[in-house]
Structure formats: C-alpha cells, structure tokens
Amino acid sequence: MAASTAADRLRRLEMRLSARAMTVVCAALVVLVAPAAAQADVTVYFLKGEQVSTVSRPGTTAADAARQLLAGPTEAELAQGYRTYIRKRTALRSITVAGDLATIDLSLPFVKGRNANNLRARLTQVVYTLVGPQGVKRVQLRVDGGTVLGVFPSVDTAVPVTPSSLETPDTRPPDETEPPERVERKPAKPSAVLDAQRRLIKLHYLVKGDADGKLGPATQAAVIAFQKWEGLQRDGVIGPQTRARLAIAKRPTPITRGPGRRAEVLIDRQVALAIRNNRVTRVIHVSTGKPSTPTTIGSFRVYAQFERWWSVPFSEWLLWASPFNAGIAFHQFPDVPVFAASHGCVRITAAQALWMYRFLEVGDAVRVIARS
Amino acid sequence: MTRLLAATVVACGLLVANAHAAPPPTITAGTLTVGVSMPSDGFQVGVVDGSRVIFAAGLEIDLANELAGRLELTSTTLLQSAFGDLLAPGAKPWDAALAQVAITKARGRNVDFSTWYMRVDQGVLLSQYIERTPRSRAGLRALRLCAQKGSSGARAIRRRVKPSRKPLLIDDVPDLMLDLQLGRCDAVVDDLPSLATAMAHAPRRYGALAGVIRTRERYGVVLPQGSELKRPINGAIRTMRTDGTIARLERKWLEFSTAKVRVLK
Numbered sequence: 001m002a003a004s005t006a007a008d009r010l011r012r013l014e015m016r017l018s019a020r021a022m023t024v025v026c027a028a029l030v031v032l033v034a035p036a037a038a039q040a041d042v043t044v045y046f047l048k049g050e051q052v053s054t055v056s057r058p059g060t061t062a063a064d065a066a067r068q069l070l071a072g073p074t075e076a077e078l079a080q081g082y083r084t085y086i087r088k089r090t091a092l093r094s095i096t097v098a099g100d101l102a103t104i105d106l107s108l109p110f111v112k113g114r115n116a117n118n119l120r121a122r123l124t125q126v127v128y129t130l131v132g133p134q135g136v137k138r139v140q141l142r143v144d145g146g147t148v149l150g151v152f153p154s155v156d157t158a159v160p161v162t163p164s165s166l167e168t169p170d171t172r173p174p175d176e177t178e179p180p181e182r183v184e185r186k187p188a189k190p191s192a193v194l195d196a197q198r199r200l201i202k203l204h205y206l207v208k209g210d211a212d213g214k215l216g217p218a219t220q221a222a223v224i225a226f227q228k229w230e231g232l233q234r235d236g237v238i239g240p241q242t243r244a245r246l247a248i249a250k251r252p253t254p255i256t257r258g259p260g261r262r263a264e265v266l267i268d269r270q271v272a273l274a275i276r277n278n279r280v281t282r283v284i285h286v287s288t289g290k291p292s293t294p295t296t297i298g299s300f301r302v303y304a305q306f307e308r309w310w311s312v313p314f315s316e317w318l319l320w321a322s323p324f325n326a327g328i329a330f331h332q333f334p335d336v337p338v339f340a341a342s343h344g345c346v347r348i349t350a351a352q353a354l355w356m357y358r359f360l361e362v363g364d365a366v367r368v369i370a371r372s
Numbered sequence: 373m374t375r376l377l378a379a380t381v382v383a384c385g386l387l388v389a390n391a392h393a394a395p396p397p398t399i400t401a402g403t404l405t406v407g408v409s410m411p412s413d414g415f416q417v418g419v420v421d422g423s424r425v426i427f428a429a430g431l432e433i434d435l436a437n438e439l440a441g442r443l444e445l446t447s448t449t450l451l452q453s454a455f456g457d458l459l460a461p462g463a464k465p466w467d468a469a470l471a472q473v474a475i476t477k478a479r480g481r482n483v484d485f486s487t488w489y490m491r492v493d494q495g496v497l498l499s500q501y502i503e504r505t506p507r508s509r510a511g512l513r514a515l516r517l518c519a520q521k522g523s524s525g526a527r528a529i530r531r532r533v534k535p536s537r538k539p540l541l542i543d544d545v546p547d548l549m550l551d552l553q554l555g556r557c558d559a560v561v562d563d564l565p566s567l568a569t570a571m572a573h574a575p576r577r578y579g580a581l582a583g584v585i586r587t588r589e590r591y592g593v594v595l596p597q598g599s600e601l602k603r604p605i606n607g608a609i610r611t612m613r614t615d616g617t618i619a620r621l622e623r624k625w626l627e628f629s630t631a632k633v634r635v636l637k
Binding site for chain 2: 111
C-alpha cells in the first residue's frame with residue numbers, strides 16, 4: 001500500500017512536472033509565435049498617380065484587408081502621394097470568403113458619384129486588396145446587400161470580378177506616331193509665326209527644326225509653356241503681348257542646382273524644365289495633379305521607362321511614360337489643359353512627350369517644386 | 373340671393389380645387405410605382421436586390437421623379453424587372469414603366485403607351501478593330517453586326533441593313549458592349565443615345581460612331597392596359613417637353629451631341 005502510494009505520488013509528480021513542462025513549452029511557443037502573428041501583414045492597394053500602389057498593414061484575413069483599405073491612407077502616406085478613390089463614408093457591411101470567392105458588401109457611398117475614372121479606380125482598389133488573403137481569387141461586390149448594375153462603366157459587377165479582368169487592356173495600344181493634334185485657333189501670319197518660332201528655339205521652348213512657319217501642336221505647346229513661364233495669359237496665341245515679351249525674354253534658368261541630366265516640375269507655373277549641366281535644354285508645357293490629387297512634392301528618380309503603360313485603375317494607355325514616384329510619371333496624354341488637371345502624373349502633349357521620353361533616362365533626378 | 377350665389381361659387385371653387393389636388397389612383401396611394409430594367413448607361417443604373425431597387429440614377433430615374441411630382445404624388449418606388457416582362461401581357465405590379473421602350477403597334481397589343489418623351493434613331497458604333505468606317509448601310513452588310521435580342525436595333529439590322537452575315541443577338545446590354553470592346557462584334561446597332569453615352573464614358577474602348585439609321589422611334593412610358601394614369605401622364609410629359617425639363621435631363625445625363633452624326637442611307 002505504502003509502496004503503491006509512493007509510486008502514485010511519483011506518477012502524480014511526474015504528471016505535474018510534465019504538465020508544467022508542457023505549459024512552459026506552450027508559453028515559450030506563444031512567446032515565439034505571437035510576434036510572428038502580430039507581424040503578419042495584408043497588402044492594401046491605394047493609388048499613386050495613374051497606377052495602383054501598395055502599403056502593408058497588420059492583418060491576415062480578407063476582412064482585415066478590407067477594413068484597412070476603407071481606413072484610407074495615413075497622413076504620412078498622403079504626404080508620400082498615396083490616394084484613395086473610395087469615399088470616406090463607405091462602410092464595410094459584411095465580408096465572407098467561400099473557396100476562392102470573397103463577397104464584400106459595402107454601404108451606398110461606394111457607388112455614389114458620376115466620374116467614370118473615379119468609380120473604376122475604387123473598384124480596382126477593392127478587388128486588388130481582397131485578392132490574396134485566404135486564397136481569394138475573385139470578388140463579388142454587393143452594395144447594401146444588392147447587386148450593382150451598370151454603375152462601373154465597362155465592368156460587369158453582377159458577376160465576380162478578377163484582377164485579370166481589370167488588367168487586360170480592353171482597348172488596343174495607340175500607335176507610336178500619333179496624328180497631329182487639330183489646331184482650331186485662327187493661325188497667325190506665317191511670317192509672325194516663323195519669327196516667334198525662331199525666338200522660341202533660341203529660348204529653348206522649341207528645338208532646332210521646329211521653325212516651319214506653321215502654328216502646329218509643337219509650336220502651340222511651346223507658346224503656352226512660354227506664357228506660363230513669363231506669367232502671361234495662357235491661351236497659346238501669339239498675340240501682341242506674347243510677341244512683345246518674346247522680344248525681350250531670356251532663357252529660363254533651373255530653380256535648383258544639380259549635376260548632369262535631370263528635370264524639374266514647377267507646380268505653380270505648370271511647366272517642366274529639362275536640364276543638362278544646370279542649363280535648361282527645353283521648357284515643356286505640362287499639366288500636373290489637380291487639387292484633389294496633387295503631384296507629390298520632393299526629389300525622386302526615374303525608375304523605369306515604358307513606351308506604352310496600361311493604367312489598370314483608369315483603364316487607359318499612357319504613352320511615353322517615365323515614372324519617377326510609383327505610379328506618378330511623365331507621360332503623353334490627349335488632354336493637357338493649361339491648369340493642373342491630372343490624377344497626380346505630369347501630362348505632356350503628343351508634340352513634346354516623345355522628346356521628353358528620349359531626353360530622360362532611368363536614374364535621372366526629378367525634382368517636383370511647389371513654388372518657383 | 374347674392375349671399376347664396378357667393379356661397380355656391382365658393383363651394384364650387386373648393387370642390388374644383390379639391391378635385392384638382394386629388395392625386396390619380398395608383399397601386400399604393402400617394403406613390404408612383406415605376407417599373408425599370410437596369411442597366412442602361414445614362415438612362416438607369418443602380419443597385420438592386422431582386423425586384424427591390426436600392427439605388428438608382430439616370431435620366432429615366434429623374435424623369436420618374438418628375439412625373440410623380442407633377443401628378444402630385446408624394447413619392448416614387450422603383451421595381452426592377454426583366455425588359456421582356458415589362459411588355460408581356462397580364463397584370464403589372466407597377467403604375468408605369470420606363471426603360472427606353474420604343475412605341476410600336478405590336479407592343480401596344482399588350483400594354484398602353486403614353487405620348488413620347490424622347491425621339492431616337494438607331495446608332496451604329498464600330499469596334500476599335502474596324503479600320504475603315506462604312507459610310508452607308510450597304511457598307512455595313514459584310515460586317516458582323518450585333519444587337520440586343522428583341523430590340524429596335526435587331527429590327528433595324530433585319531429590316532434596314534439586311535446583312536450578308538448572320539447578326540449576333542445578345543441578351544443583355546453589358547454583354548453586348550463587352551463583345552464590341554473585345555472585337556467579337558464588328559459593330560453594334562442600338563439606340564443612339566445609349567451608344568453615344570457609352571462612348572463618352574470610355575472613348576478609347578470603341579471605334580468610330582459610323583452614323584445613324586433613321587428610324588425615328590419614340591420612347592414612351594409603358595402603362596398597364598386601360599390605365600387611368602395615361603391622361604395625367606400625357607399631360608405631364610407634354611408640359612415637360614415644352615418647358616425644357618426633358619431637354620435639361622438630356623443635357624444632364626447624356627454626354628453627347630448628335631449634330632454631326634452621319635445618316636447612313
């Protein structure tokens with residue numbers, strides 16, 4: 001009896017010890033694993049310029065990703081140029097994952113607004129963010145529990161949407177040699193145009209060979225760039241005021257100093273300066289980010305060059321693109337108004353975009369300056 | 373005697389005023405229940421749950437609200453429906469329906485129509501893969517033409533173009549436009565305002581607007597047969613045509629000008 005009691009005590013002691021050991025092991029595992037779990041991230045998609053751009057946020061599930069997306073960029077991210085096109089009051093009503101399909105139900109502000117580009121961009125953000133966590137490959141959108149019909153131009157949201165359906169260009173790439181833009185203004189007299197062109201070449205708004213006596217798209221863009229630099233009315237017309245200023249104007253100078261080939265984007269004047277060895281090679285008429293999506297101020301470098309770059313969120317081709325800050329790039333665009341109008345990129349007319357593309361190379365410095 | 377006459381005049385005046393203020397009979401008192409068939413770019417898009425419409429926007433949605441207001445009804449309820457069901461014989465769960473429905477005799481056998489609120493022709497929108505723009509209906513014959521099944525576009529292809537290749541008839545408009553974008557259709561024939569609005573929203577996804585086939589169709593409000601609303605709705609629409617309300621809605625929702633569109637003969 002005594003022997004058995006001693007044996008029982010020994011067994012109980014062993015059990016207690018092994019239980020403690022297990023507890024210690026478990027605690028150790030928890031200590032080891034917990035930070036790993038805390039470090040797990042989901043990828044959230046915002047926009048920079050014309051392209052999606054990612055940030056990492058804590059979380060593991062599609063629901064985590066959705067919540068982080070709806071929270072929007074932080075102040076620091078906004079300063080870096082991240083933007084969201086999802087309306088502030090959009091709320092997550094529910095999200096379920098079954099197999100590779102995530103069904104997300106958002107509140108009504110998600111479908112409000114009539115800007116086709118903004119609608120497409122916000123849908124892209126949701127689909128990209130939800131695909132990945134928990135093996136999600138397709139996203140079914142619901143709004144207030146209902147099926148969305150015809151709200152997102154060219155995207156059928158009655159059925160699940162995949163990233164590839166958004167990524168596949170549904171329009172063929174434009175030709176490299178675009179037809180010249182139509183000039184609808186009344187042309188100036190040939191001699192007056194020729195005189196202006198010669199001055200614009202000397203002042204580095206046009207390049208040699210551009211003096212043809214015609215008020216074509218290159219000349220018109222150069223006149224607008226000149227008017228912007230000189231603080232004249234931006235109408236592209238070689239009127240008396242512009243002619244008078246052309247006679248006395250000097251070659252523009254860079255705002256900052258730096259070595260070799262580089263570019264400055266002057267937000268206040270809406271021009272870009274192509275610079276070589278601290279001398280302006282050409283002044284380019286540009287349109288930067290509009291007030292709601294301003295071009296990020298700072299120093300960057302061209303990190304790639306694309307003859308044709310497909311913008312997934314806005315579903316359009318960008319020609320002669322030189323991105324320098326994630327999706328923010330110099331690129332050709334059909335519409336380059338005299339004011340800031342882009343999603344953050346630096347739009348250039350067809351007449352000048354190819355020149356800028358060839359001037360810049362990967363690694364070149366780009367400085368975006370608010371006030372010149 | 374004078375007092376009696378005055379009292380009678382006042383009483384009659386009150387009766388007339390009350391009769392004028394009384395809203396017309398509707399399925400739900402004080403509410404205009406409107407059948408719609410989403411989506412159609414520019415005219416009606418939104419969010420639905422079965423037949424319940426959660427959110428809707430577009431020219432015909434604004435038009436429905438205008439009609440309700442002019443009939444002195446306090447609210448509008450929208451009911452989503454298949455296009456074919458709007459025109460099928462039988463009882464209707466709505467007071468009126470709006471879905472770019474062209475007034476035809478054949479359709480008039482099952483339902484009543486109001487007077488027209490918009491006049492339209494059939495547009496021909498080319499795929500971006502078609503290099504040469506046809507300048508006549510004869511030029512369309514060799515193309516693979518597409519239209520929505522049972523639509524005026526399908527009828528225009530059959531009767532006015534008489535194509536050499538069998539046209540592709542597709543059930544719903546989103547699929548139709550996707551087929552055009554992807555080049556499975558060489559051209560789509562559909563109501564000009566719809567095509568022009570789709571093109572305005574995404575100009576680089578389509579080819580040229582080749583022109584219009586003059587069909588001079590008229591969109592009317594669909595009404596259940598024998599509807600008592602026909603008369604007040606006709607009156608409201610005529611007023612909206614003359615006071616510029618419909619022109620204002622067109623400017624608001626349809627982003628195009630048909631002034632320079634070629635007529636395909």
